[in-house]
Amino acid sequence: MNKRSREILSQLIKKNEYGQNLSIQNLAEMFDVSIRTIRYDINQVNDFLKENGLEQVRLGNQGIIETTPDIRNAKTSLMNEGFYSFKLSRNERIFFTAVLLIGADDYITLSDIADWLFVSRSTVIQDLEHVKEFFRRHQLYLLSHSNKGVLLEGREIDKRRLIFDMIQSNSSVFREEPIFQHLMECLSKNAQVDLEDRTMIEKIINEAEHAYGRFLTDQAFMQIRIYFEISLYRLLRGHYVESMGEKNSKYPMAQGIMQQIQRFIVKEVPETESAFLAEVLNRVKYIKKTTSNQEIVKMQVITRTFIENISKDIGRNLQGDYIFYENLINHLESTFSAVGKGPGIGSVVDEVIQRYPKVQEAVKRNVYVLEEYIGRKLSEEEIAYIVIHVCAAIERNNNEATRYSVILVCNGGIGTSQLLLARLEKFFHLDVLDIIPAHDIKNVDMSNVDVIISTISLDQENVEYIQVDPLLNDEDCIRVGEKLSKIKPRNQKKSEPVSAGNEEPVRYLEKIRTILEENQQETRLGEIQDVIDEFFQKKEEVLLTDLLRPQAISLNVECGDWREAIRASAKYLLKEKAVTERYVEAMVQNVEKNGPYIVLAPGFALPHEALNAGAVKVGMSLIRLAHPVPFGKEEMDPVEWVCCLSAINKETHLKAMFQLVNLFYDPKFRKEIQESKTPEEVFKVINQYEYETR
Known part of the structure; x- marks a missing residue:
């Protein structure tokens, strides 16, 4: 196989392990070649699989490449044969050697480098001057010692910048899976890094994309992931960038990523690392927005x-x-x-x-x-x-009232297992009896287990299970939901409310004890705080009653039409300097341009504008009109209640907005606030309903 065919096979193996697929179109775009070229590469992949006695891949509907679990057995053959069969160029050897030297804390002998590259010692000696010159161009210096070997000296920030420069060069050292995996294995000889920690990086980056609304291109995502995979060898041994430049627009995202790195992988990281990551994030490409x-x-x-x-x-x-x-x-x-x-x-x-x-x-x-x-x-x-999202919601709601006893099988460390556990508990009512590695299944008493959920294949274990991606995508939610809907829980008592004064506190105390036992040398206060917040149901979102205080509510407001109603609804927020006059007029123009889509429930409208239109801080202001006016949405008109929303980001207001719209769909709620005589009475009704729906 050629290099591209090898990488295609590596991608197919990885996708199969997570129950996902690739299409010929995906691969053509990934490698920037024609579909015809990819078809030729697939033929090479099939020849390789056939030679190794493995089932070949097939082309299905819409160009989807269909694989079987058998393809995973090609991993060892591909990796072993892969690097041996590559003949690295001098530039590739320089990059490979440079990463090894950056990752090392001590001298490395030339014989070790030769062994890792599968070349002669004389080849390494011939490369040495080129390696030294390469480092000098990046303000780094290679020291030689006749008995010890070579050692790299220089600032950590220059080493990190060089790492990312090399990654962005698109060298095959980082692009070709066999070469990169061999490089990571060589690094591991000097410093042990948990393979699952490297896998966790991908999950953290993906979470940050959604949290901060910045979506990396596939190539940029790969570059950031590789940067972290290599940088872990520095971070875990306490090597941090020394200085912090100016904070750019990517700093919040960088800080969010580093907070997760600290939570799941590295205990303490200085702020300089967040600032440097912001510099890295500023150098990559993001998917162009088709909407603002x-x-x-x-x-x-x-x-x-x-x-x-x-x-x-x-x-x-x-x-x-x-x-x-x-x-x-x-x-x-x-x-x-x-x-x-x-x-x-x-x-x-x-x-x-x-x-x-x-x-x-x-x-x-x-x-x-x-x-x-x-x-x-x-x-x-x-x-x-x-459709998948709708189906996942249906399946989740089908199982809302019942609790199931689950064993979670995870092939990684505590970080990955806790991340998956948090996602599962968000979507389903589960009692996770234990989190175990696959090899320990035979020792588990299954008498009280309703279902096994695993991130890896358990076909060899002869047990019934559901395999999910560690990120728990919507397809996984549907599979889990359908499986649970067909199961009658073995322990029916689990479906009853748990006494707040008995078993429930014990469960949370057990979580805290586990954290303490696993971190004997240093207490991880952040994780303990998470458990405490979970017990007391602490919410990060701003609640509806936080925004709609009595002073933000006005009754019997006189308005002649919908334009006056929108302007009147913003008066309180204007007075509080939560919005500007520009924002108010922009709300009116929004309806003139886009129609009355802001009328969201019977008799209720929610005027708002874009984040950059003059909103200063998050807020809500609710008015009841003395005489309802039409907004132009026949099935919801006339509008009696108008709530002006001031949003400064995409998250803070979301839960409150969701709750308020749902309340106005409740005829009983509408009747009670209609009968309220004062803003305080309206607030009391909102507070009561919000409490009941939490």
Whole structure:
């Protein structure tokens, strides 16, 4: 096989391990070659698989490359044969050697370098002057000692910059899987780094993309991941960049990533690392936005309308499912930001769609709501993944009232297992009895276990299980939900409310004890704080009653039309300097341009504008009109209640906005606030309903 064919096989193996697929189109775009070239490479891959007695890959519908679990057995053959069969050029040897020297704390002998490169010692000696010159150009210096070998000296920040320069050069040392894996194995000989820590990096970066609304291109994502994989060998041994430059626009995202690195991998990292990562993030490319991120509030409102329409169409109330709402917003933001074709419809997605034809039809009937917002038709692939989100919400809600006893099998460290556990507990009512490695399954008493959930294949263990991606995607949620819906929990008592004064505190104390036992030398206060916050149900989101205090509510306001109503709803926020006059007029122009989409429930409108239109701080201001006025949305008119929303980012206001819209769909709530005589009475009603729905 050629280099590209080897890398294609590596990608196929990795995707198979996580139950995912690639298409020929995906690979053609990844390697920037024609589909015809990829077909030729696939033939080479199949020849290699055949030679090793393994099942060949097949081309399915829409160019999807179908693989079997058998392909995972090619990993060892590919890795062993891969590096041996590569003949590295001098530049590749220089890069390989440079990474080894950057990763080392002590002298490395030339014989060791020769052994790792599978070349003669004389070849390494001939390369040495080129290596020295390479380092000098980057303010780093290679010291030679006749008995000890060579040692790299220089500032840590220059070493890190060189690492990223090399990664961005697109050298095969980092691009070709066999070479890169061999490089990582050589680094591990000097400093042991948990393989699962390196895998965790990918999850942390992906989380940060969604949290901060900055989506990396595939190439940039790979570059950041590789930077961290190599940098771990420096961070874990206390080598940090020395200085901190100016904080750029990527600093919040960098800081968020480093906070997760500290939580799951490295205990303490100075702020200089966040500042340097911001510099790195500033050097990579991001997916071009097809819609302005400033209009995120509008998308949140449109998404809420879409969910309302879908709920009515399929006869299932999904409007109160905040997890579904939040997940769908994040998905749509990513989808509408992407350029070019999507990932294609994989076999799992296709299977789900075939099982839920009515949901697919309902999505197609109502997707016009999203298409009007984005300004284009959604593709079949985009619609398919929206269907997946709807189906995942249905399955999750089907199992809402029942608790299941689960064994979680994870092949990584505590960081990965806790991340997956948090995701599972967010979506399902589970009692996780234990988290174990695969080799320990035979020692587990299964008498009280309802289901096994695993991040790796357990086919060899002869047990029934559900395999999920460590990131727990929506396809995984559907599989888990369907499995749980067919199971009768063995311990029915688990479905009963747990006494707040008995078993429940014990469960949280057990979590704290586990953290303390696993960190005997240094208490990880952050993790303990997370458990305490979980017990007391501490929420990071701003609650509705935090924003709509009595002073932010006005009753019996006189307005002649919807324009006056919008301006009147903003008076309190203007007085509090939460918005500017420009913001108020922008809200009016928004409705003039886009229509009355801000009318979200019977008799209720939520005027707002883009994040950059003059909002200064997050806030809400609710008014009741003395005489309701039409806004132009016949099925919801006339509007009596108008709530002005001031949003400064995409997250802070989201839960409060979601709760308020849901309240106005409740006729009982509308009746009670209608009968309220003072703002204090309205606040009391809102507070009561918010408390009951938490």
